[in-house]
Amino acid sequence: MNKQENNQKGGLINMAAFLARSEVNGPGLRAVVWVQGCPRRCAGCFNQDMLEFRDNKIITVKQLADRILAIQGLAGVSFSGGEPFAQALPLAQLAETLTQQGLNIVIFTGYTYTELKAGNDPAWNRLLAAVDLLVAGPFMQELPTQEYLLGSANQELLFLTDRLKNHPAIGNHSETTVEVTIDTTGTVNITGLSNKIDLPLPPAREPRTAR
Numbered sequence: 001m002n003k004q005e006n007n008q009k010g011g012l013i014n015m016a017a018f019l020a021r022s023e024v025n026g027p028g029l030r031a032v033v034w035v036q037g038c039p040r041r042c043a044g045c046f047n048q049d050m051l052e053f054r055d056n057k058i059i060t061v062k063q064l065a066d067r068i069l070a071i072q073g074l075a076g077v078s079f080s081g082g083e084p085f086a087q088a089l090p091l092a093q094l095a096e097t098l099t100q101q102g103l104n105i106v107i108f109t110g111y112t113y114t115e116l117k118a119g120n121d122p123a124w125n126r127l128l129a130a131v132d133l134l135v136a137g138p139f140m141q142e143l144p145t146q147e148y149l150l151g152s153a154n155q156e157l158l159f160l161t162d163r164l165k166n167h168p169a170i171g172n173h174s175e176t177t178v179e180v181t182i183d184t185t186g187t188v189n190i191t192g193l194s195n196k197i198d199l200p201l202p203p204a205r206e207p208r209t210a211r
């Protein structure tokens with residue numbers, strides 16, 4: 001399926017990275033899907049490898065849904081990147097499948113909510129309809145913040161459903177914000193908001209930060 005067909009029909013996700021279990025990319029235990037490709041170029045973006053629109057890990061919506069649903073104990077899934085709304089239709093299909101199975105959805109996007117609504121794009125609207133919590137807005141390194149899940153102070157937490165509004169992690173500034181994991185191959189994965197710590201970080205092959 002070519003890119004134009006995928007935009008119209010969905011079915012394929014161009015993934016940059018996947019983490020089965022994380023507690024720093026949204027409330028509760030979550031899988032995280034980082035997508036490949038972002039139209040923005042925020043100065044200081046931590047996920048430079050994910051900006052270019054190129055084929056990376058191509059996976060069908062069903063394969064990824066099955067992979068996520070096989071993980072025990074998840075509360076939800078987060079989509080980050082890269083720009084999730086650049087792959088809105090297949091991610092909406094994935095989100096709909098996952099929410100039907102009781103998982104909640106968090107999306108980190110570089111678009112503001114106003115931009116997403118003004119776009120009036122059917123795929124964007126379908127993805128918005130499947131999201132519980134949207135972390136919205138471009139990363140601005142000149143506006144540092146310690147707020148939960150935010151990379152910079154201009155960004156917003158938008159609860160598009162009531163599912164996560166009262167989660168104990170929301171507004172808890174003492175929540176862990178960085179995770180370091182080492183997988184069975186010895187690959188070091190660092191995720192979370194690494195701009196909030198002063199420690200030097202080792203080279204990472206997988207995503208260092210949500211945004």
Ligand code: SF4
Pocket residue numbers: 038039040041042045046047051081082083109110111138139211
């Ligand atoms: S911070 Fe987010 S929106 Fe900005 S360039 Fe990086 S991935 Fe794109």
